[in-house]
Amino acid sequence: MRLNSLRIAVISLLSVLLLMAVSAVAVAEPLWSDAPPSWWVSSYGVTEAEVATVADGYPDGTFLPRQAVTRGQFAKMAVNGLGVDTADPLTPTFKDVPKGSTFYTHIEGAYDAELIGGYVTSSGLYYRPGNTITRQQANSILGRYLSDLEIKYTGRIKGDVTDYGSLELWYNAEGKNFYLMGKFDDAGSVLPDHRATTAYLSYRDIVRGSNAKLNPNSTLIRSQAAALVLRVKAEAAAILTPPPAPVNLEVAATGTGKTVVQTGGDSFAGNDPTPQVRGDTLSSRPIAVYDDGVKLLEDSSTASGKFYADITTALVDGAHSFTAKVMNVNGLVSPASAPVAYLLDTVLPTGSITAPAPAAGEEQAVVTSPKPAFTVTATDAATGIKSVQFQVAVEAASPVWQTVSTDYSPDQGTTTYAAVWPLFGPLTGGLDDGDYQFRAVVTDVAGNESTLGPLGVEVITMMPVVSITHPEPNGGTVFPGWFVTESPNPVFTATVSESGASIEKVDFFYAPWVDPGSSPVLPGPDSWEGFTLLATVFSEPYVAAYSGLPEGRYIFAVRVTDAVGNESELMDGAAYKTGVTQEVFIDRTAPTINITAPTAGQLVPDATDFTIAWTVADASPSPTVLIEYSFTGDEPWTTITTAAPFTPGSYVWTVPDINGEDVTTCRIRITAADEAGALVDDIAGHTAVEVSEAFTVYDGPVSAAGVTGEDPDSSEAGVDWRDFRAEWTLPTPGHIVLQRVFLLQDDLTLDLDSSGSVDVPVASYDDNSTEWASTDSLVTDTRGDPLAAGTYKIWVVVTDSAGRTATASSEPFDVVAP
Structure with missing residues (x-):
């Protein structure tokens, strides 16, 4: 054929x-x-x-x-x-x-x-x-x-x-x-x-x-x-017709302790140099497995069409591409299967523990936290790092290792892996003080493992204790009392104790005092960063040497650091830790007083409440100030109060009733003595006296005199509400700021309240006017009633600058009906 x-x-x-x-x-x-x-x-x-x-x-x-x-x-x-x-x-x-x-x-x-x-x-x-x-x-x-x-x-x-x-x-x-x-x-x-x-x-x-x-x-x-x-x-x-190619190729580990993992749909990685290639094909037929086109072995499929081809010649590290072919009963060989990639990696991953780190020349690392930073760098050139398991154990001949955590991905852009201390389990609280071993088990994607460490680590978490020994409080009752001095650099000393490592240094700090008022806010910073360093002392005695500070109110603070980096604490909850801080006043001068009320020439009504206001500037406080007044501006002085607040200050003074002419020579005198005077035995040098400018106290208003009223209409008999007339005389001086004229029938009484008038005035003046004449717009009286024949009165109400009023009325006069 x-x-x-x-x-x-x-x-x-x-x-x-x-x-x-x-x-x-x-x-x-x-x-x-x-x-x-x-x-x-x-x-x-x-x-x-x-x-x-x-x-x-x-x-x-x-x-x-x-x-x-x-x-x-x-x-x-x-x-x-x-x-x-x-x-x-x-x-x-x-x-x-x-x-x-x-x-x-x-x-x-x-x-x-x-x-x-x-x-x-x-x-x-x-x-x-x-x-x-x-x-x-x-x-x-x-x-x-x-x-x-x-x-x-x-x-x-x-x-x-x-x-x-x-x-x-x-x-x-x-x-x-x-x-x-x-x-x-x-x-x-x-x-x-x-x-x-x-x-x-x-x-x-x-x-x-x-x-x-x-x-x-x-x-x-x-x-x-x-x-x-x-x-x-x-x-x-x-x-x-050749048979179809085998399908579903996979790579599996066969050696003891060997690993092969699938890294993608048709890719595998492992550390087994003689893995098994598996797949599906024709039932009970010869198959052949190839690596990059080179025949590795021949085998046969099972009755169910599976084949399990064991590679017996060890592969070399690197990338491999396995394919398979099958021969059918007619002796025809299939095309090669789709390749399955296998990356053989028998090289251990490498790395090192980067934290904790021993000090230079030391084999053991010392940490101050029960959950110290625990990091490693790890690399694997072939398949990459799969995981890093962080472990700790108490120092012993046969350590019992506990896993802290396992990290599966490095910090972005680095080869650094970090432990995360657990929130549950035996390591929830971290490590007690003592000696430990740290190690990390690094596993690559192929299953190769290497152990980094162990590294000896000493945990010392005991915080050193420090207390200010000078300055000591010499005044005040809170926080926990203050120290007042005239010295710009008062003695600043401390004592320390430590049950763990030796003392490295003592730092002396200061910060300006801040008035918290009545709130629970601290009078100073709540962290060391808010303080300014005065001095650092590295050995006993712990005495700060520093240049002088200006006058002011301060918070002194002290901190101790031990040889392993533990620092004493500033805060105890929301308050300063006992013994760590001290309030200090540096005050060498008397207070400065500024009276802000009354001002020069100010008019002050008698028999009224007047607010005296002042400020006092001083480094140290005074509990109260003495306030006095004099109508002559000189001796004798009359005490107003001895318990007014130091600063900022104000006091409501009830001005005496003078019943007469204006008093233009009145003055206020304020005396302030700060705390430093008594504490440094120099009261005179820490006392200040300030006298206000002269101001005027004036009596209450006097009513208008000689008020007369009439309706002189004769040409047109009856009420024409056009020619009412009134005249009066003002008191001198009256400090009058407002005059109001009212028109009422004789049998009615003027109705005024504290805020002004219920009755409506027919005229108002803010000058020294002494007469009034009506116009044709007047159609009703003060009470709002239409004008009618009868007997009327004119009322004049004067008001002074303090809002006090005085009232006077005319004699009744007739208004004749038409």
Whole structure:
């Protein structure tokens, strides 16, 4: 058989299979009236469309499925169904198949493809195309085709026991007994020339017989011939089609203590140099595993189609790409599978503990926190770091390690990994004071582990204690009393105690005092950062040497630091820790007093409350100030109070009633003595006296005098409310700021309240006016009643700058009706 014909046959066969799938949907009407589609499926397991690729029907629309097949017809069926090339030679091969005859090109094509041989006679080669073909003859044509195809493309005939180089070898070893004589009752009726091919088709499940009989000499009918050709076509496709590549490849560890992990959909990493490659493929077939295209090993799949190929030759570190192939029963090898990547990394990760860190020249680190910083740097050039497990143990010959935490990712942009002390469990509170070992177990993605450490660590959390010994309080009652001095640099000393490490230094601080008022706010900073360093002392005695401070009020504070970095605390909750701070006044001068009320020339009404105001500036406080007044501005002075607040100050003074002329020489005197005077035994030097400018005290207002009122209307008798008249005289000096005129009937009394007037004035003046005349706009009296004939009075009310009033009225006067 020609090789190109075989290839064309297989390509045609695959194309036909696709065409059949399409045609099965597209064809709606049966092709043949006597062989409906369902009959083909139920009888032979083939479709009408598949049969149409093998045989034609007749012009009358019939197929005649039970009609015997001639040798010429079968040659055409075989050539068409198997995709063999037709041939049209100039000289006929067979004496009885002339050129141009019905099956000439098909018979010639079958001969060229070595499907048929014919009958050799003395007069030449004959085909006998009109003779019906027997079953065994058809078996030989198709069996020869299929067995030659298998040998051409696989190099052997595949048997159950082994492979064979020819059909005859296979038949004698396996086919005769198992697939012919041992399978069919009438196998002996098969002629010797047809036995091997018939057994081969039986082995391929193409010839199946009926009721354990082959009926080899029976004539083949058209439907049987079509089905037989289609079965051979399908088997040929199976022989020539490589199996699908293995799928689902994975890499798994096999060595003791070895690790392989999946790092992606088709990528793995591990430290096993002899891993196992797994996958899915054909059942019970040979497979081969390749690394970057180089065959590593051969193995076989299981009955369930799994394979587990153990690599026995150790791989080298680095990237590997595994693929697999499988061989099917026809000896065809599949394409390579999709690769699976394996990164072999047997090198341990590297790193070091970066915190805690021993001091220079020391082997042991000293920490001051029960939960100290615990960090490492770790790298792995091949697969990268998977995790860092941080562990601690009490110093012992056989340490019992406890895990602090595990970090799976470094700080961004670094190779640093950090422990996080737990919120639950035995390490919730951190470590007690004592000696420990710290270590870190670093694991890379491939499973390699290295241990960093152990590092000896001493935990010292005991805080040193410090107390101010000088200055000591010499005044005050709170916080916890103050120290007052005239010295710009008072002695500042402290004592310390420490149950852990030795003392490194004592720092002396100060900060300006801040008045918290009545709130719980501290009078100074609540952290060391808010203080200013005065001095640092590194050995006993702890005495601060510093330049002088200006006058002022301060908070002195002291802090001790031990050799391992523990610092004494400033705060105890919301308050300063006892003994750590001291309030200090540096005061060398007397207070400065500024009287802000009364001011020079200020008018102050007598018999009223007046607020005296002042400020006092001084470094140290005074509990009270002395306030006095004098109407002459000199001796004698009369005490107002001795208990007014020091600063800022104000005091409400009830001004005496003078009952007479203005007093223009009044003054206020304030005396203030600060705390420092008594404490430094210099009261005079710490006392200040300030006298106000002169101010005026004036008496309450005097009512207007000589008030007269009239309605002088004579030309127009009656009430015309246009010519009321009033006059009066003002007291001098009266400090009058407002005058109001009221008009009421004689039998009514003017009604005023404390905020002004219930009755409405008919006129108001803020100057020294002494007369009033009505206009035509006046239509009602003060009470709001219409003007009418009767007796009226004029009332004049004067008000001074303090809001005090005095009232006077005229004699009654008549208003005559028209």
